[in-house]
Amino acid sequence: MLRRAPRRHDEPTGPVSGPLRVDPRTKNLTKRLQPGDVAVIDHDDLDQVSAHALIACRPVAVVNAAPSTTGAYPNRGPQIILDAGIPLVDMCGPEVMHLSEGGIATLEGEELHVDGEVVARGVRLTKALVEAQMEDARANLSDQIEAFSENTMEYLRAERQLLIDGIGLPELRTDIAGRYVLVVVRGYHYKEDLHALLPFVREARPVLIGVDGGADALLEQGLRPHLIVGDMDSVSDAALTSGAELVVHAYRDGRAPGLDRVQALGITDAVVLPAPGTSEDIAMLLADDKGAELIVAVGTHATLVEFLDKGRQGMASTFLTRLRVGSKLVDAKGVSLLYRTRISSLSLVWLVLAGLLALVVALAATPGGRAFFGVLAVRWDDLWAWFEGMF
Template sequence: MFAKKIKGSIRGSIVVDKKTKNLVKRVRPGQIAVICHEDLDEIAARDLVSAKVKAVINLAPSITGSYVSVGARILLQHGVPLYDSDASHLLPTLSDGETVEIVDDSICLIQTKPITIREITMEEIGQKWEMANQNLSDRLGMFIENTLIYAQKEKSYYISPLPHISSKVNMNHRHVLIVVRGKHYREDLKAIRSYIQDYRPVLIGVDGGADALLEEGWKPDIIIGDMDSVSDAALFCGAEIIVHAYPNGHAPAKERLVALGIPFEILPAPGTSEDVAMLFADEKGAEWIVALGAHSNMIDFLEKGRRGMASTVLVRMKMGMKLIDAKGVSMLYQNQVRWKNFFFIGTAAAVPMIAASVISPAVRQFWHLLWLQIKFFMM
């Protein structure tokens, strides 16, 4: 049964999951998503919009005001009704396919279970954003302190090389593109298509980043991560699989890959999978590392449920100039060709020619001889 609006109510079948990234793999257009996702983040919200859900019932606060989370706003901007409830204890009792009816924006019935709900409005989101901005300095201070504490504890991991694992992919003196499932990662990947075509970099997908590459027609050479958001189709695409495990070697993804019969290597390391991917490319001799969609600021990490970014700070310090961050590049991309741009491009191209004329004796001699020839023919 698909959801439909009937006389002020919303009825339909539900899809339930504590992890929104798992739910969006199963939900179909017109169904109602039941999640438990505090401070709904941008990526989750855009995935729900893309899935064309009829409504979202969140059994956790969609926006708390602790920081500026944008997920709730995105849903409402795209016409997706959002309801909050404090009935997280009921999540294990709910199942995909059960029928829900939302009545008067205050209560919903899932089968025979009544759940008190509250509709989230733009006015409330604005109030929570104002609260978040007022608390920004305190929150940033706590985030920095936490980052420094863990950086001090974990610095030895990043000074030392990663544990050795075999790889048939040659990265020595090559460009390496690392695709992470971060903000605007799909748009950014489209924007750098010409770069991929021209330089043919080694393609590394971090978890769901592998699916993003496949969606754009590129096959990843390597997939790195804890494999919690990558599809089975991506795992079977022929890429080398490197499972990012905890420092003690525990790898929750091991059971899944063994069940699928896919060969893999285990790489134990602290930090995020994207950080491990950068370190791995660096140690394999990459000339340049281009990170697309990578998490790099406080909001990014708060949305991931992390209270600091020690590993990212240390990795970026280690990478130095070799690392190029392509996050948000699509925001600078112009779809329309403007004739005035040709003027600026032409002017820019002329600058090095003029500079060469001034600096190089050979070029100066060329222009001098050309001028003498012109004077000769004018006589």
């Protein structure tokens, strides 16, 4: 009998069992991971976005072939997994990635069993161990900042035209000039921030750009994207066929692996855009160069740890993109916290009473209202006289 992961935030004990789901790319695994499965990944420095995606699938355990924290920087992924009550076993070795998917496995302590045999053994993470790893990783932040600076300078030398001339602009049927643009990336707190921005979307009617899976986030909120930008590896077929204009991010040499998938869906008018950087960067640069008045970003990377989660190879382009876009860019991160409704029940009661008082005063100021209160007073006298007569 399969056991589901505990919902409590204390650390689980005892064995857990479930069908194996194996994939070296965590974002691909989460597309087919089901509640009760054992997730087998190969993910150095497990980041926040991947951790949240894993726990949303509710596996009974996560088995990592690689170290979930290498010590390069204080990544929060392992802590998020453990806080969700899901056991996490680290450094099980590359052999675990060759296990047959679908077979029933049992995680007991630090050992993974299949058909009664131990097929992998690693390090069972605890909150105390993760906290110790975080302390060690925080000591390495200065080295990471130095590496970030060097990487940024190298990227600037290689791609300095990005800041000066921007990217080559394709012809689009979507009109962006002079309009607000909402760029949605499936990143940190994207669901909360996007939900908080729904009043803005209804009032301002911005151009909606989904970056890969960000298009699905828009659809989940009942919004149809105008543009989908990305390499098309983490966006659903439903989003790709929703009627949005597609911009396929290609390598500088023109190769666009995502184009085959788009064409297989019968879409023949997709635009191919060879450009450096990430798809998130391309979406912002496209909006800027097409004349957007304001760019609101949901789920994008803004802090040092978020840049490190992304990896140094993608950090420099994002940093330079933000320099180029400048004052047009507004981060939606945290909007859900700032605008969360905090009206108490007592406040609502006082509001109702104030409304009733205003209604009484308004009636008393009119002839009809005074007549009504006169009749009401007579009825009250009659009721009181009847009550006294009972005794």
